[in-house]
Structures are given as C-alpha cells and as structure tokens.
C-alpha cells in the first residue's frame with residue numbers, strides 16, 4: 001500500500017514534469033516568433049534597416065488588411081490554394097495508383113524503373129516552357145507543373161514502401177491461399193499507410209513549390225504572381241505579405257495532414 | 271494409422287544466376303495422421319525447402335509430394351497450416367482479426383468457423399485479449415495467437431519452421447508445452463523444423479535426421495516416451511538424454 005502511494009506520487013511528479021516540459025517548449029516556440037517579429041519591427045522603426053527593402057511587420061499587416069478590404073486577398077489566396085489542392089490530390093491519387101500497378105506487374109516495373117529515376121532527378125521547372133506551349137499559359141500549366149513535381153516522388157516512395165514489405169508476411173498469406181489482390185488489400189496497402197502519410201506530408205511542401213513556380217512562369221493571379229510582381233516593381237511590402245500569407249496557408253494544409261495522421265494512428269492503435 | 275503425407279524420391283534444385291543449388295535429392299519419407307514429426311539437420315541442408323514443398327509454395331523438380339494420396343497443389347493449401355519463425359501478426363489488426371485472417375481469405379467468415387476461432391481463443395487463454403493489438407502482447411502470447419491463426423482454418427497438417435527460436439528460453443519452455451497441448455487436443459498432425467535437439471526430443475513422436483545438402487534421410491528415430499508426459503516432463507525422463515545423445519552423434523557425423 002505504502003509502496004503504491006509512493007509510486008503514484010512519483011508518477012504525479014513525472015506527469016507534472018512532462019506537462020511543464022511541454023509548456024516550456026511551446027512557450028519557447030512562440031517567443032522565437034515574437035522575438036523575430038519584434039526585432040524586425042524595432043530595427044525598421046529605429047531605421048537600422050531600410051523598410052523599403054526589408055518591409056516590416058506593421059507594413060505587412062497594413063498591406064494584408066488592405067488586401068482583405070479590397071478582396072484581392074481572397075482572390076489570390078484562393079487561386080493558389082485551389083491550384084495547389086488540385087495538383088496535390090491528382091498527384092497523390094494518380095501517383096499511388098501508378099505505384100500499385102507497377103507493383104502488381106513486376107516486368108512493367110522493371111521496364112519503367114530507370115525512366116522514373118531519370119524523371120525524378122530532372123529539375124521539373126525545365127519543362128515549364130514546354131507545358132506553356134502544350135496546354136497554354138494558364139491555370140492548366142500551373143497545375144501540371146505542380147503535378148509533375150509531386151507525382152514522381154509519390155510513385156517512387158509508395159513503390160519503395162510496397163517492395164520493402166517482409167517477404168515472409170506475403171508467404172504467410174500465400175500459405176493461407178491468398179491471390180495477389182488479396183495480398184494487396186490485406187497486407188500491402190494497410191502496411192503502407194504510415195509511408196503514405198509521410199508521402200502526404202512531403203507533398204504538401206512539394207505541391208506549393210510546384211504551383212508557386214508555375215505562377216512565376218505564367219499567371220494573372222495567385223500568391224506566386226503577387227510575390228513575383230512585387231519583386232519586379234520593387235514593392236517589398238507586397239513580396240513579404242505574399243510570403244506571410246503563403247506561410248499561413250501552407251502550415252494550415254500541413255496541420256490538416258498532421259491531424260489526419262493523428263486520427264489514423266489512434267484508430268490503428270499505433 | 272493412415273499415411274497423411276508422403277515424399278517419393280523428391281528432388282529440388284534452385285536456379286540462380288550464378289549456379290544451381292541442389293537442395294533435396296532422392297528424398298523419401300512419410301508422416302502418419304496425428305503424428306508429431308521433427309526434422310533436424312545441418313544448417314542450410316534444405317529443411318525449409320521441405321516445408322515450402324508441402325505448402326506448395328514451390329514445385330518439386332522431380333518426384334512427388336502426396337497429401338492424402340493426392341499431389342499437393344494450390345487447392346490443397348487449405349489442408350496445410352504454416353507457422354513461421356516470426357509470428358507475422360499484422361499490427362493493425364486486433365488479436366481476433368489476426369486469428370480470422372485465413373478465414374477472410376478463404377471466404378469462410380461465417381458461422382461455424384468464427385465460433386471455432388472464438389472457442390480456440392477462449393480455450394487457450396486469450397479470450398480477454400481478443401480486442402488487443404499484437405504490440406500489447408508478450409512474445410509467448412503472440413506465438414500462441416499465431417498458432418491459433420494457423421488452426422482457425424482447420425488444416426490437417428501443421429508446418430512449424432523453428433517457431434520457438436525467437437522467444438527467450440523460459441517462454442520457449444512454456445510455449446512448447448502450450449503448443450504441444452493444443453496440437454494434441456485438436457488432433458492435428460505436425461511437422462516441426464528445429465535446430466534445437468532437446469526441443470525435437472521433448473515434442474516429437476519421431477525425429478527425421480537429414481544429411482548435409484542435398485538433403486536425404488540420414489536416419490529416423492522413433493521416440494518411445496510415456497504418452498502422458500508433457501514436453502517439459504520429458505526433459506527429466508532418463509530416456510531424454512539417451513535420445514539426445516543419439517541424435518547429437520548422428521548430426522555431429524554430418525558436420
């Protein structure tokens with residue numbers, strides 16, 4: 001009895017310590033952000049840096065509020081978000097499907113492997129001019145750029161995950177009489193879910209890279225367009241504000257994926 | 271007693287890019303119903319190959335493997351249950367769902383089979399863990415779940431490929447008793463591959479000793495213990511060390 005009480009006091013102490021640790025860490029995180037913003041603003045106010053070149057938090061805030069008032073904030077954010085989400089969804093869907101087909105048909109996989117590797121190492125932006133000529137200078141080209149960047153890495157990562165499954169587990173299913181579709185649905189796909197989530201996380205970043213790159217090349221609207229345009233006319237407030245909005249959107253998307261991951265882990269008891 | 275399994279002059283060669291390996295040559299033996307047979311032999315001599323042939327994961331190069339008088343093929347695979355060295359439980363399935371894996375593949379997720387799986391879990395002390403995940407079980411429990419998964423599809427013949435080598439010694443002794451009890455009370459035939467002579471002696475009715483690769487039968491030892499002894503009790507029987515030494519001598523002359 002005494003022992004148990006002692007243990008539980010110890011346990012309480014442990015819990016308190018971990019809670020405190022977590023609190024300190026999130027406190028630290030917010031302080032870093034506040035420190036950077038504060039330092040930036042202060043240097044601008046004291047004219048240590050030239051706000052004409054570096055902008056400043058208050059100018060960024062003003063710009064964003066102005067955009068929100070005249071509606072351009074929504075137009076540009078939505079344009080880019082829309083392109084990114086479409087590129088993201090298509091690459092994930094098509095890329096995974098491709099990986100499954102390549103996995104199921106080994107000879108086809110062997111044939112296409114070197115092509116995948118070459119495509120993966122190719123800087124996709126080099127294909128930009130081609131895309132513009134082929135599908136026209138517009139949303140299509142931008143989304144295609146996003147897809148090009150995401151799909152190869154999706155296919156390669158998923159394929160790698162499929163191939164890495166312990167051979168003995170496949171043998172087990174075969175001894176139970178499974179055909180290869182049963183192997184796919186009972187083992188390969190469920191086993192690959194954690195890797196699938198990592199692929200999602202990687203692609204959140206990649207999809208933004210793709211669409212912003214696409215928007216630099218061709219666009220009349222979107223955050224990439226704003227940032228690029230701001231740079232051209234030397235309006236750094238526009239550039240910085242565009243980047244800030246981009247940061248917010250990208251982290252929202254990342255957190256949605258992280259929430260999904262959390263939910264799946266909980267469901268599968270990981 | 272009826273012959274359940276028969277190897278007739280089986281030869282098996284593995285083809286690889288560099289060379290071909292003759293794993294089995296001229297191998298003949300039989301296993302009878304409700305018998306527990308162990309296979310021991312030098313490392314790499316072809317023991318796993320024998321089990322793969324029975325499970326029809328590979329085909330013999332020549333000769334025949336007969337199960338109930340019929341050549342083995344994919345169709346007969348439901349008569350055979352294979353248990354590997356690792357338990358190969360699926361982490362994302364609960365204990366009960368792991369046990370039902372074979373049933374779901376063979377489209378037998380129906381009344382009599384499901385009840386059978388439930389009663390196996392209950393009989394062998396895993397009922398309270400039905401809804402646990404494999405990561406929440408001890409090594410010995412996981413091995414028992416793997417065995418019940420193998421039994422759930424009601425195979426006639428169990429193939430055990432060093433199923434106890436991954437657990438610590440104390441657990442191994444306990445699991446050996448469990449497994450032997452389960453196999454006896456379900457009236458199954460079993461073939462156990464092992465490197466551990468004392469395991470072979472404590473569990474089996476007969477021990478097949480193989481030669482170096484290509485494996486042939488070097489000799490067969492029939493073990494004559496009192497039927498009521500558990501594997502653990504056999505270990506303190508005077509005949510135990512006699513059999514152990516005989517098998518050891520045979521194996522040593524093969525190295």
Ligand SMILES: Nc1ncnc2c1ncn2[C@@H]1O[C@H](COP(=O)(O)OP(=O)(O)OP(=O)(O)O)[C@@H](O)[C@H]1O
Nearest residue numbers: 284285286291293312313314315316317318319320
């Ligand atoms: N798929 C394969 N391709 C080529 N050679 C193989 C293959 N599987 C096994 N072999 C070879 O066949 C021989 C017998 O292999 P097997 O796995 O049956 O031996 P084993 O008796 O089970 O060995 P261990 O005691 O180490 O488990 C070995 O020499 C091995 O290298």
Ligand SMILES: [Mg+2]
Nearest residue numbers: 317318319431
């Ligand atoms: Mg082996």
